[in-house]
Amino acid sequence: MSKRKMPALIDLIEAGRPVEHHAPWRRAVVTPKTWNLAVDQLAEGRWALLGLWGEPETVHMALLDAVRDIGIISLKCPGGRYPSVGQRHPPALRLERAAADLFGLLPQGLPDTRRWLDHGQWGVSHPLGMPAEAPAAAYRFLPAEGESLHQIPVGPVHAGIIEPGHFRFTASGETVVRLEERLGYVHKGIESLMAGAPIDRAARLAGRTSGDSTVAYSLAFAHAVEAALGTAIPRRAAWLRALMAELERLANHLGDIGAICNDAAFALMHAHCGVLRERVLRAGDAAFGHRLMRDRVVPGGVTNDLSEEGTTAIRSLIAEIRQRFPHLVELYDNTASLQDRTVATGRLKVELARQYAAGGYVGRASGRNFDARRGPSYAPYDELAFDVPVLQEGDVNARVWIRIREVEQSLSLVEQILERLPGGPIRVDLTGADGPREGMALVEGFRGDILIWLRIGEDGTIERCHLRDPSWFQWPLLEAAIEGNIVADFPLCNKSFNCSYSGHDL
Numbered sequence: 001m002s003k004r005k006m007p008a009l010i011d012l013i014e015a016g017r018p019v020e021h022h023a024p025w026r027r028a029v030v031t032p033k034t035w036n037l038a039v040d041q042l043a044e045g046r047w048a049l050l051g052l053w054g055e056p057e058t059v060h061m062a063l064l065d066a067v068r069d070i071g072i073i074s075l076k077c078p079g080g081r082y083p084s085v086g087q088r089h090p091p092a093l094r095l096e097r098a099a100a101d102l103f104g105l106l107p108q109g110l111p112d113t114r115r116w117l118d119h120g121q122w123g124v125s126h127p128l129g130m131p132a133e134a135p136a137a138a139y140r141f142l143p144a145e146g147e148s149l150h151q152i153p154v155g156p157v158h159a160g161i162i163e164p165g166h167f168r169f170t171a172s173g174e175t176v177v178r179l180e181e182r183l184g185y186v187h188k189g190i191e192s193l194m195a196g197a198p199i200d201r202a203a204r205l206a207g208r209t210s211g212d213s214t215v216a217y218s219l220a221f222a223h224a225v226e227a228a229l230g231t232a233i234p235r236r237a238a239w240l241r242a243l244m245a246e247l248e249r250l251a252n253h254l255g256d257i258g259a260i261c262n263d264a265a266f267a268l269m270h271a272h273c274g275v276l277r278e279r280v281l282r283a284g285d286a287a288f289g290h291r292l293m294r295d296r297v298v299p300g301g302v303t304n305d306l307s308e309e310g311t312t313a314i315r316s317l318i319a320e321i322r323q324r325f326p327h328l329v330e331l332y333d334n335t336a337s338l339q340d341r342t343v344a345t346g347r348l349k350v351e352l353a354r355q356y357a358a359g360g361y362v363g364r365a366s367g368r369n370f371d372a373r374r375g376p377s378y379a380p381y382d383e384l385a386f387d388v389p390v391l392q393e394g395d396v397n398a399r400v401w402i403r404i405r406e407v408e409q410s411l412s413l414v415e416q417i418l419e420r421l422p423g424g425p426i427r428v429d430l431t432g433a434d435g436p437r438e439g440m441a442l443v444e445g446f447r448g449d450i451l452i453w454l455r456i457g458e459d460g461t462i463e464r465c466h467l468r469d470p471s472w473f474q475w476p477l478l479e480a481a482i483e484g485n486i487v488a489d490f491p492l493c494n495k496s497f498n499c500s501y502s503g504h505d506l
């Protein structure tokens with residue numbers, strides 16, 4: 001088929017067998033031929049992969065096309081087999097390996113068939129599909145050949161209080177030739193725990209997928225449930241949700257800016273940014289009764305209203321950050337020894353960021369202009385004024401500057417929300433399901449876009465829920481960004497990406 005005749009995403013959806021799907025986007029069961037047409041579009045760079053997940057005998061794929069339309073295509077998998085997406089579109093590789101581990105789905109032509117989430121410690125294979133006994137198997141890291149090469153294994157247990165992950169470096173002297181990651185050590189079985197859970201318990205589970213993004217995950221889950229059930233929440237609730245989301249973004253960006261500088265041996269920035277991050281957490285506690293605002297966003301609205309005292313705390317916080325943060329930005333920009341470590345280090349090519357649909361500061365520092373708050377957008381961001389900063393350099397310095405600019409934008413958004421916060425109720429009851437109902441949501445967390453797809457059964461419990469962290473598409477890019485850098489710069493590059501282990505490992 002010629003390029004000009006290649007169908008649009010909406011054409012593929014309409015050509016398939018539609019499924020009643022109550023999200024803003026449609027889902028259809030398609031034929032293998034249509035599935036392969038979608039893979040063609042991904043491989044040729046016209047579309048972006050938003051997610052790939054499984055169920056017994058079925059594989060699903062969420063897609064974003066060139067005009068920002070979103071749709072889901074599903075393929076029945078007789079015998080668990082289906083044409084591999086990762087064979088032609090590498091961003092799908094780890095997602096397909098994970099679906100194989102959990103459901104026993106077998107992508108035909110998948111270049112890498114090693115287990116991903118399954119470390120051989122479960123006692124069974126594909127536990128969410130047709131479980132079977134599975135002996136533990138050794139994990140084979142990819143070989144690297146050449147003169148004077150040596151390997152450096154790091155982790156999964158690291159110095160400091162961080163999550164576990166294994167990094168296998170192949171180096172020539174101090175220069176990294178290859179980095180290969182192995183993750184999955186903090187797999188918690190969240191998707192299994194979701195199955196059969198009441199909506200309120202499932203909402204709590206969603207908020208614990210990645211602790212630093214508890215508001216974003218709770219928001220995405222709530223949006224998906226509300227889409228499935230056709231529930232409209234009060235305006236005040238939507239604005240309070242955005243307020244919490246921007247506070248969460250502020251806390252994480254401030255923490256990251258300081259931590260990146262600390263990995264470049266500039267502890268002064270770390271200390272000052274740490275103080276500001278602590279101020280954000282305390283303001284969140286004063287306003288919503290929890291430092292991380294966990295379990296405050298729920299399907300149907302929010303649990304806590306904003307009091308006058310909470311408003312005062314947030315206004316004081318914004319005034320303090322506006323006073324102190326510009327001096328820290330100046331300090332970062334004018335410290336030559338710090339710039340020497342961050343500028344031109346860990347470059348991520350624009351082409352790779354686009355191919356992997358990299359979200360958040362990772363993508364925006366490498367030219368990918370995407371922010372779910374702006375497009376496809378959701379309330380109340382469609383009524384708020386903000387810019388999405390984008391740079392092209394793709395190095396550690398660019399990822400710092402994206403965070404700096406996003407801090408500034410979040411300060412403005414918080415002020416707009418406080419100024420225009422509507423009155424009224426903060427929560428409504430959910431309507432009942434009349435048969436299985438599906439919903440999907442795409443929400444902008446501080447790392448990037450979070451996708452949640454779910455199905456609610458006739459009894460009102462969750463039949464299936466898939467959660468996709470932005471880190472799924474960012475971890476592989478860290479491997480690419482570190483190549484050609486020295487081993488000692490890995491902590492700096494790693495922190496500038498700050499991918500989630502927990503959100504990835506589920």
